[in-house]
Amino acid sequence: MILKQRRIAASAIAALVVVSLAACGGKGGDGDETPEPPSDDVTTSEPEPEPEPPPATSDTVFKIGYNGDSAHGAWVEAVLNQIHNNLGIEVDSNVYPDFKSLRDAVTSGQIETPFRTGWQADYPGLDNFLGPLYYTNAGSNDGKYSSQAFDDFVNESRAAKSVEDSNAALIKAQEVLFEDLPAVPLWYQNTSGVWNPDNVSDVVFNWKSVPVYNEVKKDSGFVTANAGEPQNPLIPSLTNEVQGGKVLDLIFSMLVAYDNDGNVYNEMADSITSDDNITWTIKIKDGQVFSDGSAVNADAFINAWDDGALASNERLSSYFFERIEGFSYDEDAHIKDTGLAKVDDLTFTVKLVEEVGDFPLQLGYSAFAPLPPSAFDEDGVVTEDFGANPIGNGPLMLDGADAWKHNESITMVPSPSYKGAQKVLNDGVQLTFYESLDAAYVDVQTGDLDIIDAIPEVSITTYKDEFPDSHVNQGGAVFQSFTIPQYLPHFEGDEGKLRRAALSMAIDRAAICDTIFQGTRSPAQDFTSPVVSGWSGNIPGNDVLTFNPEKARELWAQADAINPW
Amino acid sequence: MARYVGQRLLQMIPVFFGATLLIYALVFAMPGDPIQAMGGERGLPIAMANRIRAEYHLDQPFFVQYWYYIKGVFTLDLGMSFQRRPVFDIIAQVYPTTAKLAVYALAIEGILGVAVGLISGIRRGGIFDTSFLAVSLVVISIPTFVIGFVLQYFIGLKAGILPATATGGASWRALTLPAITLGSVSFAYVLRLTRTSVIETQTADFVRTAMAKGVTRRKVVTGHILRNSLIPVVTFLGGDLGALMGGAIVTEGVFHVNGIGHTLYRAITRGEPTTVVSIVTVLVIVIMIANLLVDLLYAALDPRIRYAK
Numbered sequence: 001m002i003l004k005q006r007r008i009a010a011s012a013i014a015a016l017v018v019v020s021l022a023a024c025g026g027k028g029g030d031g032d033e034t035p036e037p038p039s040d041d042v043t044t045s046e047p048e049p050e051p052e053p054p055p056a057t058s059d060t061v062f063k064i065g066y067n068g069d070s071a072h073g074a075w076v077e078a079v080l081n082q083i084h085n086n087l088g089i090e091v092d093s094n095v096y097p098d099f100k101s102l103r104d105a106v107t108s109g110q111i112e113t114p115f116r117t118g119w120q121a122d123y124p125g126l127d128n129f130l131g132p133l134y135y136t137n138a139g140s141n142d143g144k145y146s147s148q149a150f151d152d153f154v155n156e157s158r159a160a161k162s163v164e165d166s167n168a169a170l171i172k173a174q175e176v177l178f179e180d181l182p183a184v185p186l187w188y189q190n191t192s193g194v195w196n197p198d199n200v201s202d203v204v205f206n207w208k209s210v211p212v213y214n215e216v217k218k219d220s221g222f223v224t225a226n227a228g229e230p231q232n233p234l235i236p237s238l239t240n241e242v243q244g245g246k247v248l249d250l251i252f253s254m255l256v257a258y259d260n261d262g263n264v265y266n267e268m269a270d271s272i273t274s275d276d277n278i279t280w281t282i283k284i285k286d287g288q289v290f291s292d293g294s295a296v297n298a299d300a301f302i303n304a305w306d307d308g309a310l311a312s313n314e315r316l317s318s319y320f321f322e323r324i325e326g327f328s329y330d331e332d333a334h335i336k337d338t339g340l341a342k343v344d345d346l347t348f349t350v351k352l353v354e355e356v357g358d359f360p361l362q363l364g365y366s367a368f369a370p371l372p373p374s375a376f377d378e379d380g381v382v383t384e385d386f387g388a389n390p391i392g393n394g395p396l397m398l399d400g401a402d403a404w405k406h407n408e409s410i411t412m413v414p415s416p417s418y419k420g421a422q423k424v425l426n427d428g429v430q431l432t433f434y435e436s437l438d439a440a441y442v443d444v445q446t447g448d449l450d451i452i453d454a455i456p457e458v459s460i461t462t463y464k465d466e467f468p469d470s471h472v473n474q475g476g477a478v479f480q481s482f483t484i485p486q487y488l489p490h491f492e493g494d495e496g497k498l499r500r501a502a503l504s505m506a507i508d509r510a511a512i513c514d515t516i517f518q519g520t521r522s523p524a525q526d527f528t529s530p531v532v533s534g535w536s537g538n539i540p541g542n543d544v545l546t547f548n549p550e551k552a553r554e555l556w557a558q559a560d561a562i563n564p565w
Numbered sequence: 566m567a568r569y570v571g572q573r574l575l576q577m578i579p580v581f582f583g584a585t586l587l588i589y590a591l592v593f594a595m596p597g598d599p600i601q602a603m604g605g606e607r608g609l610p611i612a613m614a615n616r617i618r619a620e621y622h623l624d625q626p627f628f629v630q631y632w633y634y635i636k637g638v639f640t641l642d643l644g645m646s647f648q649r650r651p652v653f654d655i656i657a658q659v660y661p662t663t664a665k666l667a668v669y670a671l672a673i674e675g676i677l678g679v680a681v682g683l684i685s686g687i688r689r690g691g692i693f694d695t696s697f698l699a700v701s702l703v704v705i706s707i708p709t710f711v712i713g714f715v716l717q718y719f720i721g722l723k724a725g726i727l728p729a730t731a732t733g734g735a736s737w738r739a740l741t742l743p744a745i746t747l748g749s750v751s752f753a754y755v756l757r758l759t760r761t762s763v764i765e766t767q768t769a770d771f772v773r774t775a776m777a778k779g780v781t782r783r784k785v786v787t788g789h790i791l792r793n794s795l796i797p798v799v800t801f802l803g804g805d806l807g808a809l810m811g812g813a814i815v816t817e818g819v820f821h822v823n824g825i826g827h828t829l830y831r832a833i834t835r836g837e838p839t840t841v842v843s844i845v846t847v848l849v850i851v852i853m854i855a856n857l858l859v860d861l862l863y864a865a866l867d868p869r870i871r872y873a874k
Contacts, residue, residue: 069834100597100836107601107608118606132607140607229831231603233649240605314613314620316603329610384649406650406658408823432732435830438714439730439821445722448732 060490060565062503064482065094065115067102071457072116078512079186079482086506086549087556089565106142114484117142117183120242121477121529122320124207124262125361126170127157129479129528134182139319143483145182159277159355166357167534174527178541181500182483185524185545187513189478192520194467195451196444202425203451207262207531209476210246211451213429214395214422218450222411225451226440227431229407233387236369237308237315245366246431250412251392252369253420255282255301256360262477262531264361267420268296268370268393270346272363277355284346290372291397291415298348300370306336307382308367317367325351369393395422396429407433460518475522475530490565498559504544505552573857577850584849585638585842589631592838599623599836603647621647621839634839638846644839646832652843655828660847662735663817663824667809669740670748675802678752682759682798683791689764698760701753709812713746713819730821743820747812751805758801762794769793795866803859807852 064080066072073093080091094113096102105111119140121128132138135154136146153173160166191209195216202217216223230244239248255269266272270283288296307313309321312332321327326338339351352359362368370393375386389401396412404410413428432449434440437456443449445466455463455471463471484491484500491499509523522530524545525537559565600614600623609617618624621644622633637644643652685694704712721729721742731739766772767790775785814826825844832840863870 097596098834100595100599100602102597103601103604103606103608104596104598120606139610229648231648231835240603240607311612312616314617316609316613318613319607319610329612387649406655407828433823434821435827436818436821439732439819442717442722442729443732443821446725446729448728448730 059090061090061092063092063094063113065096065102065105065111065113067097067099067116068095069098074516075186075512076116078516079507082508082512083503083506086552087502088553089556109144109485109487111485112488114184114482114488115142117481117483118189119479119481121208121532122365123362124258124264124477124532125358126167126528126532126534127154127358128362129532130154130170130173130177134177134527143182143485145180145486147176147180150176150180155355158357160357161277163534170534171536171539174539175541177527178539178544180497181504181544182486183481183527184484184500184504184507185479185481185527186507187480187509187517187521187524188529189476189480190473190520190522191453191476192455192463192471192473193451193453194441194444194455194463194471196447196449197467197470199447200450203470203472204260205453205472205474206260207258207477208242208245209453209478210242210249211453212260213246213250213431213451214424214426216426216429216451218426220427222428222430223426223451224430224432224449226434226437226449226453227410228435229433230410232316233384234390234404235315235375235382235384235387236304236371237313237317237320237367237382238387239366240316243433247410247412248366248369248390248392249394250396250429251390251394251398251415252366253288253392253394253418253422254366254368254370255284255363257420257422258364262533264364264533265421267364267422269360269363272360274359277357277359278352280350280352280359281343282348282350286346288393288419289417290370290391290393291417292372292374292391293417294372294374296370296393297345298342299345300372301368302336302340302342302348303376303380304369304371304382305340306334307371307376307380309333309335310381313381315367317365320362320365320367323352323354323356325353327353393420394418395420395424399428409433455520460520473520477529477531479524479527479529480521481524481527490559490563495559495562498555498562499565501544502552502555502559505546505548505555508547509545510547570857570861573860577853580853581846581849582635585635585846586631588842588845589634589838590627592836592841593627593630595833595836597836599647602836621645623838630838634842637839638843643843646840647835647837652840655840656825656843656847659824659828662822663810663813663826665735665737666740666743666747666813666817666822666824667806669737669744670751670809671802671806673744674748674752674755674805675798678755679759679791679795679798682756683763683786683794685756686760686763686767686794687786687790689760694760697756701756704749704753709746709750710815710819712749713743713816716742716746717819731823732821735822735824740822743816743822746819747809747816751801751808754801755798758798759794762797763790766790766794792866796863799859799862799866803855803862804852806855807848810848810851 062083064076066076076093080093084091106115119129131154132140134141134145134150136151150173153169157166157169160169191205195203200216200218200223204212206212211225213223213225227246228243230247231241232238232244234244234247236248236252239245253267256264257267258264268284268288270285272280272282274280305321308315309318309327310332311329321335324335324339326333326335341349343349371382372391374391375382377383389398395415395418397415399411399413409430409432411430414424437454438458440449440452441456441459444452513521513523525542526539528535600618601608603609622630646652646655681697685697688694717729720726727741728739733739772785772789775789813824814830817824817826829844
């Protein structure tokens with residue numbers, strides 16, 4: 001409700017700006033269009049006048065489901081309008097009041113329309129975009145897609161001995177996806193943000209679209225940046241959302257880390273090796289400690305992972321451990337008795353239930369963090385007290401017992417005991433929690449806040465002028481699409497393939513990215529994200545993502561010949 | 566008097582049950598599954614979702630859930646938020662900030678509204694009166710959050726006179742713009758109420774008598790006109806305290822005030838029944854107490870009103 005009011009406020013103010021421009025006799029440039037909810041005019045960005053849509057011959061309505069509590073309405077309308085104009089079919093949106101109710105309909109398999117999907121990677125690997133979403137019966141395969149050919153390529157990738165072979169197999173897997181289009185790729189969400197150039201310099205954003213806080217330079221005092229109140233206690237395996245993740249990534253160091261381009265390197269690990277991609281031997285660097293002085297050793301990892309995997313602990317990120325031998329969602333099973341084995345103080349082995357070629361790549365996600373002995377109670381369970389005031393092994397540590405002021409901010413200072421590869425170039429970091437991006441943006445303008453890692457909708461047209469040399473807008477690791485469930489009538493078999501391709505070709509992605517999103521999205525070229533290593537923009541078959549209304553109509557007509565719409 | 570207060574306090578009991586039941590039912594009826602939403606786009610494994618649901622009694626029928634909640638209220642245990650913090654602590658942390666903001670707004674609208682309304686009423690038709698009538702009309706017709714954005718942009722950001730947000734902490738200075746925003750619409754109503762009331766009272770017999778007796782104009786205005794004009798204004802201000810608490814949701818968002826509005830909004834979007842109901846229950850109790858105080862103030866303003874029989 002509030003979001004909606006604020007958006008009205010936003011457009012009201014934007015409208016005022018436009019009116020005043022007009023009054024001055026000025027003409028808005030390309031960037032001055034307001035991000036108004038789109039009407040039919042989105043499709044008119046084509047050079048030629050729009051051909052009359054063919055008359056609708058059927059009552060069947062094509063719908064896309066989305067949650068109305070977030071800013072999805074504008075682009076869904078635009079996509080639907082383009083489909084309507086280019087294919088001549090009736091369209092409508094299927095609005096759910098909020099994210100909860102959309103997810104509810106999707107996960108229960110009751111949704112009877114295509115629906116929007118957004119996917120943010122947990123780690124920068126191609127498999128993280130493909131496996132969970134399209135592998136047969138995978139956890140987030142909400143469209144119930146199943147393809148033997150696709151599964152085979154994914155398996156081949158997981159068994160591959162080299163990263164190159166693994167990525168090559170996933171490119172082949174995507175060729176299958178382009179053939180079947182279980183979801184229609186739309187665009188990648190860009191990393192965008194601004195910072196106050198009088199306060200800070202050297203602001204770089206990582207592959208996750210989060211600023212590299214520890215490397216920001218500031219003359220004195222804490223670097224301040226926007227965040228949100230972590231939704232859960234700061235226990236690594238209990239945090240599955242971005243805001244808590246921002247803190248955990250700073251105060252914990254995992255076995256591997258990702259550089260700002262998403263390439264992986266060993267952080268706490270000395271080596272991670274396997275002969276068969278099933279049993280992995282992990283050696284930890286000697287001499288690494290937590291900020292309380294205790295050692296980062298094999299036990300620190302084994303105990304932390306065991307706690308994270310134990311069913312009754314209800315760790316929201318426990319799915320990361322699901323392929324370790326002995327793991328169970330349904331009953332308490334200690335993986336430290338099955339899949340995990342200590343070899344010596346600094347070495348342990350992990351036995352998986354199947355080949356996972358990119359296992360080392362996953363180990364940089366914060367769910368795999370080690371924990372010090374003080375984290376556990378006498379039963380070996382991580383306590384909520386620890387989650388309120390966690391002790392980690394990362395480049396930063398919490399600034400004392402009351403560093404986390406709930407709903408306000410969390411403050412971190414450099415950890416003197418940290419000996420890893422990451423640099424800390426400032427006196428510490430304070431993450432301030434905002435409910436409203438607009439307020440955070442104003443604070444960056446006044447200098448009360450140094451960095452904001454997103455642009456509020458109201459300011460999308462103006463941020464480049466207001467922060468000419470201190471903004472960023474580059475590709476990010478969020479992939480957006482709409483999923484067409486396999487069980488929908490007209491979307492099965494050969495008819496389905498034709499219709500899916502036709503829909504995809506009827507959408508002018510570039511126009512929507514420019515007009516609705518003001519350049520803060522980039523048209524999709526595949527099913528993953530350009531920030532992931534191994535990404536390719538030239539996968540055979542991806543011409544189905546190119547706007548081609550004639551071809552779209554042709555394919556739609558072929559589908560009608562098989563089974564009228 | 567004591568009997569009257571006692572009666573009023575007893576009346577609060579059914580109101581309390583009615584309000585909590587209603588709010589609980591509304592939250593219960595909210596669409597979607599908050600537990601599944603914890604898993605984001607990925608969702609949660611069914612077994613885990615069921616266990617968490619059981620932990621918060623969300624798998625129970627409505628009245629059982631409500632019973633758990635009421636039982637908690639009487640043992641001063643409001644339950645845990647999804648973040649596993651006691652709801653009691655959350656409310657205790659943010660309530661003072663919103664109370665401060667509401668009192669500030671109430672003071673602004675009360676003092677300024679009555680003062681301007683009094684002058685307007687006495688100098689009816691003058692330039693002062695006409696211009697403030699116009700101002701109040703404008704303020705009433707613009708939604709609060711637009712006033713907030715405009716104040717924030719021009720006074721906070723462009724002129725830099727006052728803090729544009731309360732990020733640095735909820736000091737009186739930082740709360741000035743939010744309080745003006747929050748109190749602006751009510752200021753206009755208080756102004757108009759006072760003005761009308763003053764105009765009516767001016768023609769009353771007792772005012773004429775006082776003038777005829779030779780009482781000074783100053784005394785007539787403060788002792789006779791103002792005091793007798795205040796009853797409708799006080800009623801309005803008392804009821805307004807509740808509206809201010811509700812309006813704080815929007816204002817706190819615009820100015821980044823870390824108060825009850827923020828917290829309530831977050832709890833609603835996450836679908837946390839205990840947090841939402843607890844916050845609203847506290848709001849209901851505050852409004853009931855405010856109304857009681859208003860009724861008691863009548864007696865002070867107009868000795869002819871008596872409560873005890």
